[in-house]
Amino acid sequence: MGSPGLNEVLELVAGYLKPIVQEAVREELRAAEPAPMAAPTAKESYTPAEIERVFGIKKGTLSALRCHGKGPAYFKDGRKILYTKKDIEAYLKKGRVKTYDQQN
Numbered sequence: 001m002g003s004p005g006l007n008e009v010l011e012l013v014a015g016y017l018k019p020i021v022q023e024a025v026r027e028e029l030r031a032a033e034p035a036p037m038a039a040p041t042a043k044e045s046y047t048p049a050e051i052e053r054v055f056g057i058k059k060g061t062l063s064a065l066r067c068h069g070k071g072p073a074y075f076k077d078g079r080k081i082l083y084t085k086k087d088i089e090a091y092l093k094k095g096r097v098k099t100y101d102q103q104n
Helices: 006-032 048-055 059-067 085-094
Strands: 075-077 080-082
Touching: 048 059, 048 085
Parallel strands: none
Antiparallel strands: 075 080
């Protein structure tokens, strides 16, 4: 019996390396998983992503409102857009509509 051909050698190497590579990929994915974020409670300012998570206003909506000079008040820290909880709550309260039976 002669020595194995190139294809056989490649199959043997691939069979040996496959579980090693799979485990390395699993470890990388576990390390890349973001840590769960706690809901902000007494924060001074919120990013658009936090506003979306806490108040349900989509980041895209906030961006569109800013572009049109509307929406909740915000401030910039360098390139970062930030909102205060007070400004978000005031914006949400301003948009509240009382129904007929709430007015009496």
